[in-house]
Amino acid sequence: PKKMPPTIPVARINDALLNPGQTFDFNGETITYPDIKLIYTAGGNPLNHQQDLNKAIKAWQKPETIIVHEMFWTASAKYADIVLPTATTFEQDDIEGLGDYSARFIYPLHKVIDPLFESRPTYDIFLSIAQRLGYGQAFSEGKSNMDWIESFYKAAVKQAKTKKINIPDFDTFWEGGSYVEFIVPEGSKKWVRHADFREDPLLEPLGTATGKIELYCKAIEKMGYEDCPAHATWIEPIEWLGSKKAGQYPLHLLSPHPKDRLHSQMNNVASLRKKYAIQDREPVWISAADAKARGINHGDVVRVFNDRGQTLAGAYVTDKLRQGVVRLREGGWYDPQEPGKAGSLCKYGHINVLTIDKGSSKLSQGNIANTALVQIEKYTGKLPEVTAFDPPKSA
Numbered sequence: 129p130k131k132m133p134p135t136i137p138v139a140r141i142n143d144a145l146l147n148p149g150q151t152f153d154f155n156g157e158t159i160t161y162p163d164i165k166l167i168y169t170a171g172g173n174p175l176n177h178q179q180d181l182n183k184a185i186k187a188w189q190k191p192e193t194i195i196v197h198e199m200f201w202t203a204s205a206k207y208a209d210i211v212l213p214t215a216t217t218f219e220q221d222d223i224e225g226l227g228d229y230s231a232r233f234i235y236p237l238h239k240v241i242d243p244l245f246e247s248r249p250t251y252d253i254f255l256s257i258a259q260r261l262g263y264g265q266a267f268s269e270g271k272s273n274m275d276w277i278e279s280f281y282k283a284a285v286k287q288a289k290t291k292k293i294n295i296p297d298f299d300t301f302w303e304g305g306s307y308v309e310f311i312v313p314e315g316s317k318k319w320v321r322h323a324d325f326r327e328d329p330l331l332e333p334l335g336t337a338t339g340k341i342e343l344y345c346k347a348i349e350k351m352g353y354e355d356c357p358a359h360a361t362w363i364e365p366i367e368w369l370g371s372k373k374a375g376q377y378p379l380h381l382l383s384p385h386p387k388d389r390l391h392s393q394m395n396n397v398a399s400l401r402k403k404y405a406i407q408d409r410e411p412v413w414i415s416a417a418d419a420k421a422r423g424i425n426h427g428d429v430v431r432v433f434n435d436r437g438q439t440l441a442g443a444y445v446t447d448k449l450r451q452g453v454v455r456l457r458e459g460g461w462y463d464p465q466e467p468g469k470a471g472s473l474c475k476y477g478h479i480n481v482l483t484i485d486k487g488s489s490k491l492s493q494g495n496i497a498n499t500a501l502v503q504i505e506k507y508t509g510k511l512p513e514v515t516a517f518d519p520p521k522s523a
Contacts, residue, residue, distance in 0.1 A: 133162040137493035141178060142485050145187035153490040156351050164190070170197035170214075170250065175204040176392045176462055179495050180485035181478065182437045182470040197250060200396055201519045203462040213247040215239075220249035223277045226307075234284060234308040236301060249273060278302075348491060356489035366486060367501045369452055377434050377501035379418065383458045383479050392459040396517040406442020408514045410477025413455035414504060419445040422505060429507045431473075432456065434500065437481030439474035440507055454504060456482075458497065463516030476516045 136144045137154060140161075148163035167188075178184040188194065188207055196208040205211050222237040243249065248256075251273045258267035271279065281298045288295050295301070295308050324332035333339025337347055349358035367373055369380050388404050389395050404411060407429050414424065424430055426445040431438055432454070441456060449455060456479045463476035474481050483500050487493035 134159045136161070137487065139179070139485070139487045139493050139495040141174065142180065142183050142187040145190045146183075152487075152493075153351075153353065154493050155491055156347070165192045167191050167194045169195070169204065173202045173204045173392050175207055176202060176459070176478070177480070178485070179480055179483040179497055180436050181462060181480040182472075183485050184480075185468070185470045197253065199247070201517075201523065202392065206467070206520055212253050213245070214253065215243040215247045215249045219243040219247065220251075221274060221277060223280055230312065232310050232312065234281070234295075234301075236305065236307070238305065251276070351491065353490040356491040365496070365499045366484060367499055369501070371501075373501055377503045378452065379414075379454045379502050379504060380452060381432075381479075381482060381498075381500040381502045382453060382455045383483065383497050383500075384455060386457040386459050389459060392461060395459060395461050398517075406444060407511070409440055409442045409475075410456065410460035410479075411444040412441035412477065412504070413444045413446050413449055415449045415451045415453070416445055416447055417451045418454070418504070419443065424504070424506050429511060430504050431507045432477075432482060432502050432504050434482055434502045436484070437471060437474070439477055439479070439481050440512075441477040443504075443506075454502065461516035463514055465512055473512075475512045476514050478516075 136159070140152060140154075143150070143152070144161040145164055148161050151158050151160050153159075175181070175184060175188060185207075193210070194208045195210045195212065196205050197212050197214045198205040198208075199214055199216050217237060218240040219242065221239050224235045224237050225231050226233040226235060255264060255268055258264045278298050281301060285295055285297065293310065296304070301308060322334070325334055329340065334341065336342050337345075344359045346358070348356060355363060364371070367377075369378070385391070386404075388400055389397075394400055401408070406427055409429060412430065412432055414430075419425070424443050424445065426443060428443045429440055430443045432441055433439070456477065458479050460477045460479060462478040462481070463474050464472040465475055466472040480497075482502055483495075483497045486496055488496050
């Protein structure tokens with residue numbers, strides 16, 4: 129819609145909130161940051177996944193109102209003005225596809241129980257707001273939540289027929305309680321990306337301007353970005369072990385995905401946390417050599433810090449990391465010792481108090497979470513209690 133403000137890359141959210149009216153470059157365009165008065169966020173946890181969280185804390189205080197959909201007391205919910213309690217997957221009917229890129233399955237998701245307390249399905253929340261704003265009919269198109277589920281499935285049935293694939297009608301699918309599985313053809317099991325292009329580059333061109341694999345891109349050349357040349361180039365990162373800053377912060381910080389949860393989801397489940405937490409805190413992997421040099425033993429609580437922030441974590445001493453590299457997984461819940469104060473010590477092990485809030489380049493404006501330097505020291509003070517997973521006192 130013409131009235132909508134420009135799309136802002138996720139890595140530029142903090143700057144957008146802090147600097148309305150300023151411009152930035154993105155993929156060949158110059159975009160002006162809008163003056164954001166209200167944040168409405170659903171289906172995410174931005175105050176957990178945003179890099180340089182202490183900068184985000186300042187940015188989060190700029191809008192007049194923040195509204196969050198949530199099932200749990202995440203950092204985003206705790207820092208919101210209005211929290212709309214949403215029903216869980218077990219409390220609302222839905223439909224889901226499964227199979228990564230293959231979309232091999234369609235599942236009916238039947239609610240197990242009605243929504244508890246004041247929680248409501250997301251669709252009901254949006255519909256109620258739309259009705260109050262005078263756009264109820266335009267939003268719902270006269271359909272209930274179940275009507276929409278049925279329409280999505282019928283669209284799949286229609287598409288399947290054009291491909292000569294038989295799948296059951298909606299009533300059979302929904303009432304049967306089973307899933308629909310699409311058989312993977314033998315040829316697809318041996319699929320190779322760009323194989324058609326390789327066999328016939330003229331009739332099967334790629335989606336580039338030339339239709340070919342481009343080692344040098346004329347379109348990027350025209351943009352003239354100093355941080356993204358038209359061909360693959362090594363550009364010195366803002367922080368790395370070869371920079372002067374390594375003298376102060378000599379450890380390169382990696383932030384891999386956790387295997388025990390999905391990003392920050394399920395970090396609040398105590399039974400899962402017991403499998404990996406060290407003294408109830410997120411583990412930070414450190415090489416045996418680096419640990420010995422700092423007087424750190426396996427199981428100690430350490431302070432991980434740089435000039436952006438600081439967090440406590442549990443030391444996991446290992447020989448699986450090279451010296452000079454440490455590993456703290458993303459998704460650990462933010463737990464400030466002084467809530468609302470930028471720079472406050474995180475008590476649990478939240479990595480984004482340490483990461484850099486800078487776009488990867490003017491072309492992509494992606495995040496650079498794996499480019500950060502830190503120092504680690506054994507924590508000798510009185511250990512503060514972890515409260516990341518506790519509801520607010522007013523809740």
